[in-house]
Amino acid sequence: MNKFGKIYLILLSLLSAACDPFHTKIGTEVSLYQSNQQQSFEFPDTLKVMTWNIKFGGGRIDFFFDCHGDRVIMEKSEVLDNMQVLAEKIREVNPDILFIQEADVNAKRSASIDQVQYLLNHTNLNYAAYASQWKANYIPSDGIGKMDSGNAILSKWIFTDAKRIALPLIKEQNFVVRYFYLKRNLLEVQIEHSGRTLHLLTTHASAYAKDDTKQKQLEIIKAYADSLSKDKEQFILGGDFNSLPPYSLQTSNFDDSACTDEDFEADNYSTETEWMMPFYKSYRAAIPLEDYRKDNASYFTHTTDKNGFWNRKLDYIFTNGAFIEKSGKVLQQWMPVSDHAPTIVDFNTMK
Structure with missing residues (x-):
């Protein structure tokens, strides 16, 4: 038996003998944060909204x-160097609402720095809610070790x-x-303003599923948004959907993944270009589909290649x-900061 086979059997024995020995199970819990020095802001007629996958600093x-x-x-x-640059860029945009994905709050790979708290303390944002997607006291693979990483919503106003x-x-x-492995989620918070409730939602869909898991995740997210609309509740939904928009004409011009290891080989994005269409049909997009269709490249938000595109x-x-x-x-000028470019939009709170 090879070394991997022995390790697999040991882990299988441990998992069979105990309910949750590495504490990887994630329930409905959400961690709430506030900045060390809070500022007071009037609720504006227009909200600056930003989403950014920060690649765990x-x-x-x-x-x-x-x-x-x-x-x-x-x-x-x-x-710390990377987080400083992230905070500088966020301050430059000065969003009222910030959705972030791949934020580490207690992970060996990022020196156990709580990145949600760091961004609160180094931007104009006051409050945050965080939900884990990947959590374990110890991950016995590739030297990863302790992990707690997930999605967060940051705001100038309390939830x-x-x-x-x-x-x-x-x-x-x-x-x-x-x-x-990762347990994906949809994180929701609510903000009250002028007697109205605004629902804020963020997500980070699966990147490496080769079955229909991602499609089902997107269907659940869409159904939840539909339920809010049916109840006449207003929402803003932002995040990393890991799916291409319809009319992604350049899908044949890039390598989906440099990986040959099947565990990290990206799924075939080119077969999924219709999975986002229900969102476009039902709701307004920060980047309208007609704009994207005219000029795909101006609105690209991701690459694993850092050579300038x-x-x-x-x-x-x-x-x-x-x-x-x-x-x-789409703020494509910040390529050195993350493997994702942030998307921003102004939201009219008066309608």
């Missing part, structure tokens, strides 16, 4: 799962409610991999309310 380090390098763990100085909604797990994974759009903001026309932008 990893900048453009060549990590093993991108298959461009073999890094797993960062030095504390590297994380009146917050909840985590679990999304389906990848079905094709074996028992041991599934136990340690983005190659796909995976990040979105939708609403059943009203965005200010032509206010949606």
Whole structure:
């Protein structure tokens, strides 16, 4: 028996003998934060909304799962340097609402720095809600070790409610991999203003599912948004959907993944270009589909290549309310900061 087979059997024995020995199970819990020094803001007629996958403060380090390098763990100085730049860029935009994905709050790979608290303390944002997607006291693979990483919503105003909604797990994974793997979620918070409730939602859909898991995740997210609309509740939904928009004409011009390891080989994005269409049909997008169709490349938000070009759009903001026309932008100039470009849009609170 090879070394991997022995390790697998040991882990299987441990998992069979105990209910949750590595504490990977995630319930409905949401962690609430506030900045060290809070500021007072009037609720405006127009909200600046931003979504950004911050790549756990990893900048453009060549990590093993991108298959461009073999890094797993960062030095504390590297994380702090990257977080400082992230905070500078966020302050430059000065969003009222910020959705972030891949935020580490207690992970070995990012020197156990709480990145949600860091961003609160170094921007104009006051409050945050965080929901784990990947959590374990110890992950016995690739030197990852302790992990707590997930999605967060940051705001200048306090939340009146917050909840985590679990999304389906990848079905094709074996028992041991599934136990340690990411548990995706939809995070929702509520803000009260002028006697009205605004629902804020963020998500980060599966990246490596080769079955129908991601499609089911997107269907659940869409159904939840539909339920809010049916109840005449206003929402803004933003995040990393890991799916291409319809009319992604350049899908044949990029390599979906540099990986040959099947665990980190990206799914075939080109077969999924209709999965986002229901969101476009029902709701308003920060980047309207007609704009994207005219010029795909200007709205790309992701790449694993750091040599000067983005190659796909995976990040979105939708609403059943009203965005200010032509206010949606993708900030592609910040490639060194993350493998995702942030998307911003102005939301009209008066409609």
